[in-house]
Each structure stands twice: as structure tokens, then as C-alpha cells.
Amino acid sequence: xxxxxxxxxxxxxxxxxxxxxxxxxxxxxxxxxxxxxxxxxxxxxxxxxxxxxxxxxxxxxxxxxxxxxxxxxxxxxxxxxxxxxxxxxxxxxxxxxxxxxxxxxxxxxxxxxxxxxxxxxxxxxxxxxxxxxxxxxxxxxxxxxxxxxxxxxxxxxxxxxxxxxxxxxxxxxxxxxxxxxxxxxxxxxxxxxxxxxxxxxxxxxxxxxxxxxxxxxxxxxxxxxxxxxxxxxxxxxxxxxxxxxxxxxxxxxxxxxxxxxxxxxxxxxxxxxxxxxxxxxxxxxxxxxxxxxxxxxxxxxxxxxxxxxxxxxxxxxxxxxxxxxxxxxxxxxxxxxxxxxxxxxxxxxxxxxxxxxxxxxxxxxxxxxxxxxxxxxxxxxxxxxxxxxxxxxxxxxxxxxxxxxxxxxxxxxxxxxxxxxxxxxxxxxxx
Numbered sequence: 001x002x003x004x005x006x007x008x009x010x011x012x013x014x015x016x017x018x019x020x021x022x023x024x025x026x027x028x029x030x031x032x033x034x035x036x037x038x039x040x041x042x043x044x045x046x047x048x049x050x051x052x053x054x055x056x057x058x059x060x061x062x063x064x065x066x067x068x069x070x071x072x073x074x075x076x077x078x079x080x081x082x083x084x085x086x087x088x089x090x091x092x093x094x095x096x097x098x099x100x101x102x103x104x105x106x107x108x109x110x111x112x113x114x115x116x117x118x119x120x121x122x123x124x125x126x127x128x129x130x131x132x133x134x135x136x137x138x139x140x141x142x143x144x145x146x147x148x149x150x151x152x153x154x155x156x157x158x159x160x161x162x163x164x165x166x167x168x169x170x171x172x173x174x175x176x177x178x179x180x181x182x183x184x185x186x187x188x189x190x191x192x193x194x195x196x197x198x199x200x201x202x203x204x205x206x207x208x209x210x211x212x213x214x215x216x217x218x219x220x221x222x223x224x225x226x227x228x229x230x231x232x233x234x235x236x237x238x239x240x241x242x243x244x245x246x247x248x249x250x251x252x253x254x255x256x257x258x259x260x261x262x263x264x265x266x267x268x269x270x271x272x273x274x275x276x277x278x279x280x281x282x283x284x285x286x287x288x289x290x291x292x293x294x295x296x297x298x299x300x301x302x303x304x305x306x307x308x309x310x311x312x313x314x315x316x317x318x319x320x321x322x323x324x325x326x327x328x329x330x331x332x333x334x335x336x337x338x339x340x341x342x343x344x345x346x347x348x349x350x351x352x353x354x355x356x357x358x359x360x361x362x363x364x365x366x367x368x369x370x371x372x373x374x375x376x377x378x379x380x381x382x383x384x385x386x387x388x389x390x391x392x393x394x395x396x397x398x399x400x401x402x403x404x405x406x407x408x409x410x411x412x413x414x415x416x417x418x419x420x421x422x423x424x425x426x427x428x429x430x431x
């Protein structure tokens with residue numbers, strides 16, 4: 001009898017330990033987010049469609065009322081963000097160009113609106129030209145200066161970005177705080193980035209403006225994820241969805257938690273498939289491709305990569321997916337010359353450490369390890385803290401016999417495996 005009781009006790013203990021091991025990374029609950037996946041009604045799209053129709057009809061009746069063009073562009077931009085359809089972003093650009101032509105490019109608000117559209121298209125130099133003109137005109141100067149910070153940071157001109165950050169300094173201002181948070185993240189100070197985003201979030205909650213709250217919730221969720229606070233990240237993606245059930249970005253964030261942290265690729269795919277029913281974006285195929293590689297399903301991986309390339313073949317995307325394309329051409333397709341061409345285009349458009357990383361990584365994949373090291377040490381090392389860039393740097397160091405430097409980065413990268421994902425984690429362990 002004692003033996004039987006001991007056996008029962010051991011079985012119970014084994015089941016308990018197995019259960020603990022299985023669920024130790026489990027923080028999501030299907031019941032939390034399923035409602036948002038099953039919803040067929042896209043309220044944001046519906047409202048934007050109604051808004052677009054209203055202003056188009058107004059303009060048709062009164063063609064001389066060119067301010068209606070900016071209203072149309074605003075609705076078209078909303079349609080782009082809620083559907084991912086690039087056509088809406090291009091149509092918004094066309095509407096804003098018409099509005100600016102009608103005012104001889106002398107209305108700061110219209111210039112900023114077109115500059116904002118160009119930022120979405122990664123046309124940063126053109127955006128900068130418009131903002132400089134708006135700055136000269138001077139109307140709502142603070143609004144222009146805020147956007148100048150954004151563009152200079154994207155262009156890698158950190159001194160000018162810092163100058164404009166100082167110009168807009170106001171610790172009680174939501175716009176300043178979110179930019180200070182972004183600057184802190186760029187400097188590699190994640191704790192400060194979180195602190196300032198939390199302060200911005202408090203302002204958005206006290207003002208009770210749904211769009212501001214949604215924006216801060218998804219951004220703070222990203223920061224919490226980078227900081228290893230996955231439960232907080234999940235909570236704030238859910239809070240964003242509670243405000244806007246059709247928020248594709250928040251759903252994708254939850255899918256990443258399910259995949260990268262909980263290692264549940266099938267559930268992550270289910271979430272992704274539900275998103276792509278209502279939202280078009282080429283990078284969903286890259287996410288699915290990564291999952292397929294994790295599952296060792298090379299056929300499915302190739303299928304998703306082909307779908308990605310078919311999507312970005314649309315010339316309307318311009319340079320928006322250059323980063324992904326350069327890496328894929330170098331790693332997956334072994335079209336090194338094409339990868340190098342894209343990398344050089346990115347350096348020309350925005351000479352940031354991330355752009356130079358693309359060139360260094362292309363040299364690495366071509367077997368030109370010394371060239372890769374020269375570019376990396378001059379333009380990348382100690383200039384960015386992005387985990388993917390640091391992974392490339394570690395591989396370049398190792399290929400050039402700089403083992404100690406590679407090992408130091410490996411330790412750092414092992415703390416970023418959630419952000420990089422399980423496939424990259426395998427590669428980090430090989431460094």
C-alpha cells in the first residue's frame with residue numbers, strides 16, 4: 001500500500017512539475033482577445049469611409065473650396081492606417097499636393113500635412129524640405145519644430161534633432177514627452193524612454209482622448225516588451241484594443257508575445273490570419289515566414305517570402321521596405337549586388353547607423369569580412385542599440401577574429417531574445 005501511495009505521489013508531483021514547466025511562460029488568454037479577432041466590423045474604417053465620402057461630395061459641389069482637400073487627405077490617411085492599403089496613402093499625397101498648389105506652398109499647416117505623408121512613405125529628405133519652408137513661414141512654429149525633430153532623427157542628423165528637442169522643451173506637453181521618450185530610446189536609455197512615455201500616457205488619460213491613449217498604449221507596450229516586462233506589454237495591447245477593437249498593430253503585438261515568449265506558433269498564426277483578413281501589410285508575410293522557419297517548414301517559409309516579394313513589387317511602396325529587402329536579398333536569395341544597391345540607396349536617403357549596417361551586412365554575406373568590419377566600426381559600432389544591428393555586428397566581429405567583442409555582444413543579445421524571436425535566438429547561440 002505504501003508503495004502504491006508513493007507511486008501516486010510521484011505521478012502527481014511529476015504532473016505538477018510538467019504543468020509548471022509548460023505554463024511558466026503563459027501570460028496570454030485567448031478569451032482576452034478572441035472577441036477582437038472574431039469581430040467582422042471595422043468601425044475605424046467605416047467612420048473613415050463615411051468621412052471621405054462626405055468631404056468628396058462637398059468638394060464636388062464646391063470645387064473652389066480647396067480646404068476640403070486636406071479633409072479628404074485626412075480621411076484617406078486614416079483609411080491607409082486602418083486597412084494598410086498603400087493606395088490610400090498615395091491618394092492622400094495627391095490631395096495634399098493639390099491643396100499646397102492652391103496656396104502656392106505658403107500655408108504651414110498644409111506643408112506639415114504633406115511632410116507627414118512623406119514621413120509615412122520614408123521620403124524623409126522631401127519631408128525636410130517642406131518643413132524648412134514651413135519653419136520660414138513661421139505659423140504654428142512649435143508644430144513645425146516637433147516634426148523637424150522627427151525628420152532629423154530619421155535622417156541620422158542627431159545634433160539637429162537634439163537642437164529641435166531643446167526648442168520644444170515643455171515637460172507638461174504630450175508631444176514633447178513622446179519625443180523625449182523616443183530620443184532616450186535612441187540613446188539606449190530604455191528606462192528613461194519608459195518613464196517619459198508613462199508621463200505622456202498619464203496626460204493622454206487625463207485628457208481622455210481615445211486616439212492619444214491608443215497611441216501611447218501601443219508604444220508603452222512595445223517598450224515594456226523590450227524591457228522584458230511581457231505581462232505589462234500584453235496588458236497595454238489589450239487596453240489599446242479595448243479602445244479600438246480593429247487595431248491591427250496591437251493584435252500583431254499580442255501575436256508576437258504568443259510566438260516569441262510563449263512559443264505557441266500555431267496560435268500566433270491564427271491571430272495573424274485574422275488580422276490579414278482586414279489589414280494589408282507585406283511584413284505580415286515576413287512574420288509568417290519566421291514562424292514557418294521556427295517550425296522547420298521550409299516550404300511554407302518560401303511560400304510566405306514569395307508572397308512578401310509579390311506584395312512589395314508594387315512600386316507605390318517606394319523605399320518603405322528597403323531595410324527588409326536588403327537583408328532578404330543578402331541572406332535568403334543570395335542576390336548580393338541587389339542587396340548592396342538597396343543598402344547604398346538607404347545610405348543616400350538616410351545615412352543612419354542602421355543604413356550603414358545594411359551595407360556592412362551585405363559585405364558579410366558576400367564573404368568580404370574586412371570590408372564589413374571597416375563599415376561597421378566606422379558607422380555602426382556604439383552608434384545604435386538595436387538588437388538586430390548588434391547581432392550583425394557580433395557576426396562580423398567573429399568572422400574577423402574579434403572573439404572577445406563578439407562574446408560581449410552575445411551576452412547582450414541573449415537578453416533581447418524576446419524582441420528578436422526564437423529563430424534569431426538559435427543563431428545567437430551559435431556566435
